[in-house]
Amino acid sequence: xxxxxxxxxxxxxxxxxxxxxxxxxxxxxxxxxxxxxxxxxxxxxxxxxxxxxxxxxxxxxxxxxxxxxxxxxxxxxxxxxxxxxxxxxxxxxxxxxxxxxxxxxxxxxxxxxxxxxxxxxxxxxxxxxxxxxxxxxxxxxxxxxxxxxxxxxxxxxxxxxxxxxxxxxxxxxxxxxxxxxxxxxxxxxxxxxxxxxxxxxxxxxxxxxxxxxxxxxxxxxxxxxxxxxxxxxxxxxxxxxxxxxxxxxxxxxxxxxxxxxxxxxxxxxxxxxxxxxxxxxxxxxxxxxxxxxxxxxxxxxxxxxxxxxxxxxxxxxxxxxxxxxxxxxxxxxxxxxxxxxxxxxxxxxxxxxxxxxxxxxxxxxxxxxxxxxxxxxxxxxxxxxxxxxxxxxxxxxxxxxxxxxxxxxxxxxxxxxxxxxxxxxxxxxxxxxxxxxxxxxxxxxxxxxxxxxxxxxxxxxxxxxxxxxxxxxxxxxxxxxxxxxxxxxxxxxxxxxxxxxxxxxxxxxxxxxxxxxxxxxxxxxxxxxxxxxxxxxxxxxxxxxxxxxxxxxxxxxxxx
Amino acid sequence: xxxxxxxxxxxxxxxxxxxxxxxxxxxxxxxxxxxxxxxxxxxxxxxxxxxxxxxxxxxxxxxxxxxxxxxxxxxxxxxxxxxxxxxxxxxxxxxxxxxxxxxxxxxxxxxxxxxxxxxxxxxxxxxxxxxxxxxxxxxxxxxxxxxxxxxxxxxxxxxxxxxxxxxxxxxxxxxxxxxxxxxxxxxxxxxxxxxxxxxxxxxxxxxxxxxxxxxxxxxxxxxxxxxxxxxxxxxxxxxxxxxxxxxxxxxxxxxxxxxxxxxxxxxxxxxxxxxxxxxxxxxxxxxxxxxxxxxxxxxxxxxxxxxxxxx
Numbered sequence: 001x002x003x004x005x006x007x008x009x010x011x012x013x014x015x016x017x018x019x020x021x022x023x024x025x026x027x028x029x030x031x032x033x034x035x036x037x038x039x040x041x042x043x044x045x046x047x048x049x050x051x052x053x054x055x056x057x058x059x060x061x062x063x064x065x066x067x068x069x070x071x072x073x074x075x076x077x078x079x080x081x082x083x084x085x086x087x088x089x090x091x092x093x094x095x096x097x098x099x100x101x102x103x104x105x106x107x108x109x110x111x112x113x114x115x116x117x118x119x120x121x122x123x124x125x126x127x128x129x130x131x132x133x134x135x136x137x138x139x140x141x142x143x144x145x146x147x148x149x150x151x152x153x154x155x156x157x158x159x160x161x162x163x164x165x166x167x168x169x170x171x172x173x174x175x176x177x178x179x180x181x182x183x184x185x186x187x188x189x190x191x192x193x194x195x196x197x198x199x200x201x202x203x204x205x206x207x208x209x210x211x212x213x214x215x216x217x218x219x220x221x222x223x224x225x226x227x228x229x230x231x232x233x234x235x236x237x238x239x240x241x242x243x244x245x246x247x248x249x250x251x252x253x254x255x256x257x258x259x260x261x262x263x264x265x266x267x268x269x270x271x272x273x274x275x276x277x278x279x280x281x282x283x284x285x286x287x288x289x290x291x292x293x294x295x296x297x298x299x300x301x302x303x304x305x306x307x308x309x310x311x312x313x314x315x316x317x318x319x320x321x322x323x324x325x326x327x328x329x330x331x332x333x334x335x336x337x338x339x340x341x342x343x344x345x346x347x348x349x350x351x352x353x354x355x356x357x358x359x360x361x362x363x364x365x366x367x368x369x370x371x372x373x374x375x376x377x378x379x380x381x382x383x384x385x386x387x388x389x390x391x392x393x394x395x396x397x398x399x400x401x402x403x404x405x406x407x408x409x410x411x412x413x414x415x416x417x418x419x420x421x422x423x424x425x426x427x428x429x430x431x432x433x434x435x436x437x438x439x440x441x442x443x444x445x446x447x448x449x450x451x452x453x454x455x456x457x458x459x460x461x462x463x464x465x466x467x468x469x470x471x472x473x474x475x476x477x478x479x480x481x482x483x484x485x486x487x488x489x490x491x492x493x494x495x496x497x498x499x500x501x502x503x504x505x506x507x508x509x510x511x512x513x514x515x516x517x518x519x520x521x522x523x524x525x526x527x528x529x530x531x532x533x534x535x536x537x538x539x540x541x542x543x544x545x546x547x548x549x550x551x552x553x554x555x556x557x558x559x560x
Numbered sequence: 561x562x563x564x565x566x567x568x569x570x571x572x573x574x575x576x577x578x579x580x581x582x583x584x585x586x587x588x589x590x591x592x593x594x595x596x597x598x599x600x601x602x603x604x605x606x607x608x609x610x611x612x613x614x615x616x617x618x619x620x621x622x623x624x625x626x627x628x629x630x631x632x633x634x635x636x637x638x639x640x641x642x643x644x645x646x647x648x649x650x651x652x653x654x655x656x657x658x659x660x661x662x663x664x665x666x667x668x669x670x671x672x673x674x675x676x677x678x679x680x681x682x683x684x685x686x687x688x689x690x691x692x693x694x695x696x697x698x699x700x701x702x703x704x705x706x707x708x709x710x711x712x713x714x715x716x717x718x719x720x721x722x723x724x725x726x727x728x729x730x731x732x733x734x735x736x737x738x739x740x741x742x743x744x745x746x747x748x749x750x751x752x753x754x755x756x757x758x759x760x761x762x763x764x765x766x767x768x769x770x771x772x773x774x775x776x777x778x779x780x781x782x783x784x785x786x787x788x789x790x791x792x793x794x795x796x797x798x799x800x801x802x803x804x805x806x807x808x809x810x811x812x813x814x815x816x817x818x819x820x821x822x823x824x825x826x827x828x829x830x831x832x833x834x835x836x837x838x839x840x841x842x843x844x845x846x847x848x849x850x851x852x853x854x855x856x857x858x859x860x861x862x863x864x865x866x867x868x869x870x871x
Contacts (some may be wrong), residue, residue: 016581289657354768384770397761401783411769456763 002029002204004053004173009066011048011057011229019044020046022061024229032172034201035206035235037220038253039213045208045229051177053207053443055082070173085394091166095266096179101150107147107161109133109273111168118169128140133164137194141496156522158185167202174199179210184341185507189551192219205238211480213256214510214553217241224248241555253350255415255485257510259554262533266485266514287466287498295499296329296365297469299354303327303362304526324525325362335495335502337516337533345525346505350473353503354389364467385415388462392474394454398446404457405442408432411464431460435490452483459490463498470495471503476511488515509552513537521545582864589860592853599850603659610652615818621645629838635719642838645831650838653824660820661847664734666800671739672800673793674747681785684754685748685777695751698744706799707806713737714812727815733775734813738803742796749792753785787865791796795859797850806849819846 011023023045030036034490040046051057053068057077067074070089075081086092094100102110115121121129127146134142137160150158159179166174176195180188196219199206208220214222217237224234225248233246254267280391305323323345330336338346341360351357353364355371364371366383374380392398398407408428412419419427429439432497437454446454455475462470473493476484488511497504512519513533520530521542540546572579583589602609613619624647627639635642641650683694701709717733718726726733755764758781766776801821806814808822809829816823821843828840 025804111683216574351764356764356767379771384768385766389765389777391761393761397765399762399766399780399784410766410771415768461765461769 002333003032003071004030005067005069006049006053007067007069009049009052009068011045011052011061012064013061014264015060021229023052024230025066026226026229027102028224028231029301030173030203030205030235031205033203034221035196035208035219036210037216037223038207038226039223039340040214040226041211041252041482043228044226046211046226046228047177048209049226050177050209053175054086080143083393086116086168087171088169089170089171090175091169091171091174093159093162093166093174093176096182097155097162098182101165103150106147107153108148111146111165113299113454114165114323115127115168116231130134130164130168132256133168134161134199136165137161137167138190139164143546151231155183158189159183159191160194163191163198168200170202172203172205174204174206175209176206178211179213181206181212185509185548185551185553186341188215189553190279192553195219212553213241213253213341213481217555218553218557219407225252227258236500251482253555255482256555257485257488257508257514258556259510259513260556261551264511265489276395283427283434283463284497286427288431293300293332295332297332298330298503299365299368300329300349300353301363301365302358303328303349303352303364304355306360307344321525323359323421324403326522326525326527327526328520330501330503332468332501334517335501335504335515337512337519338503338505338522339507339512339519340522341507343524344522346507346522347473348504348525349522350389350471350503353469354471355383381415386467387410387471388467389470389471389473390458390462390475391456393478394451394458397458398454400446402445403442404432404444404446407457408447408461408464411461413466427464431464434463434494450483454486455479455483455487456490458485459494463494467500469501469503471505475504476506477506477508484511491515509548521548569680572597572865574864579864580822583860586860590678592856592860593851595853596857597858599658600662602655603662606652606655606659610649611653611654612649612700614648614653614656622647626851628836641842644828644839645836650842653819654821654843657819657821658850659842660731660814661801661804661822662851664731664764664804664814664820665797667735668738668800668804669793671735672741672743672796674791675739676743677750677782677785680747681749681754681777681782684751685758685773685781688829691751694747698747701741701744704741706738706803710734710737710803710807711743711812712808713740714807727817730814732870733820734804734807738800739809740802741803745792745796745839746789750785753788754781757781757784791862791865794854794861796852798858800840801847801854802851821850 006026006028009023009026010021013020013022025046026049028036028038028049028164038046048057052063053075057063063076065482068076070085072103073081075085099106101263108127108130112123112126115129117128118127122211131146134145134413138156139145139160140156145153150161153161156378158335163179174195174421178503179195180191182192192215195208196204197238198204208216210216220237220361222235223237223240225240225246227248233240233244233249236494240249241253244253257266303323303326306321326345326349330335338349340346342475352359353366359372366387369383371383374383405425405428408431412424412427428442432439432441437453437456439459441449441453449457475491475558476487479487492515502515504512506512506515514531517537518530519533521528521536521544528544529536529540531541536545537549540549569602577598596654599629602695624636626644627643627647628651629642630637630640639649639651641654643649645651657853662695679698679729680692683691714733714737717729717737721729721733729840763776766780804813804820805825807825808820811826813822816827819827824849825840825841827835828843
């Protein structure tokens, strides 16, 4: 008899135009002492299932049928039941530790409040219990930290506090909704270890909701795969990841970038995609293709950038060194990867290369011209034309008030004012086709497209000026894995056929391994090491690189 | 949702939009916009609607002065809301008056909108010392009550312009006086919205492409900050109309030869205690309905266009 039993759960969101079925007849069972991984892409309904268990579904959504049985009680039979169960029998961990704690109460006050809501304890007893809990989740100096406010904790520590809050009333079921997505790799592995340890020690039933297959393969005992509200497949983690039965699971697994080898292209299984052969790039005949010359296209020398948070004291010691004395070169035609955790300064370097920020000191040479020394407006335009950028967030990188064709035509008209309107249209169509969008897309607005399609529009816009260097700042980290695989394939094709030089910035090591020829590892604004990709992964020199590689969740670990 | 057909007309798109839907489901929005439509229509086509021209002295008859509204004992059927001290039909006078009020209100709000958005947008975009100067200027402007500001402008204008010219120029002075006292809120809102927009990646993308600052500001940022600006613009319109009436009531607005609602209220005020209540009452109630409807419509717009208030 399993501990949590979800039977035929259906969740509907009746909207004005149509009813959205966020979960359709989902059947899941979870045993005590087991971690069930719930995976799926965005919109698959994985969080909906988690929220349905604790009855936190936002209006107008509602559980339309089905039952959720915890132990021997149907918790949706009586809406009063759930209030008793929340926090008491069911603990919750949210994605973002920044917002899941109340900033004006100390950690101790929040723990005591939660404990006293559910357990009949005096203040002293509750305090004692809270300190025990903080120790259990690995917070040092728990007696002192008890009186601290959430902002005095780092992200990982805060997530530990959230876990201790979830555990404080001895729940039997723990729901973790993307508990490590907002955290860096090194902290992610600590939190996952903690969840694994607690599951064993306390004999918890855990539902781990995530989109990250690497996390699943390292932590979950069983996996449930969801797609658009349907439960596709459920079973042992090893079974699902190595021998998936359903096509969807297969494509999901094959889109995950492998960490242990470099593959030439991602295999895309989904039926609607005939993506497995290299597509022909239409703009090739207009492209003023440059033969690759053995030379450094970008040369960065002792680059530093500091940010002053105070307007009045420009020379204050408080200024943060975002980039600290970094030097490296990017050869023409290669793809160079910059990896690092959040705050390591990788995006700042990208913004300095495209001349959005001015460096505090040091020089950037593009094609042997120092960028800072370009004063002439015409020369600046020439420089702009040669470097383009693709951004992380596909939602904010396109102006929602302009049609796609206006977005793409802007750079074309700017750099070639004399282009005839017929020629312009043809060029736009060619660009759209090169990024695998239909010609009809030209007349639409960005909000009609999905994240992946928007990223394709972004790429088309960047290609419109026929750049030599394409700076990609986390181009896929906002996308689902299967979409990520398609976009990465596209970037590879474009690079190969157009002889582009790519600067690829990412925090995701497996992705970087697939995309880049050489990699630079950044930590706190300093460059730790630069080497060929395979060298970095096989024989890392710097301690930090070794640590990063060791901690990265590996989907292959399941095979061992 | 990606399968939207390209051939569907704009009208279908509008009908399908959330704004249309919210409008249809909001009785306040419908009622207030119907009232506003009637008022606007009647005010701007008043020559074709009313049989009287209150500003044609030959058509006036002093014999018919002080006729009470038609439903009272001494009322005449041809003067629905009665007549004033010179025998002018109240209803037509109000409609003529509201036209002046609306023209002044709209012009003043457009004037302050252009001034405020222009300053706010550039301040938010360029930042630095320029931004500091503009924003301190708005702070100073906000400390001066708008009526006082308008009185000041009016006073200066009276000093500068000769007496004969003044009646002709009065309406422009009024527009300037009201407009100059309302721009700070437009500047503040558009600066705040610009600060949010300019850090979005689409602005960076345009910079990288090489688009000039001017085009980025007006082609890319401006359309994206218009929503909050239009909402406060609508509510500001009601304020401007009221400000105009207040100034005219105080006697520094438009001259009695081309009376606005405020002037009518002031003229009628003299007769209030001698029993001819309708001369001041009807223009006043008309002003209340007009301002109230605009405010309700503005409130509805604010709720609909604000994504944070979506249920």
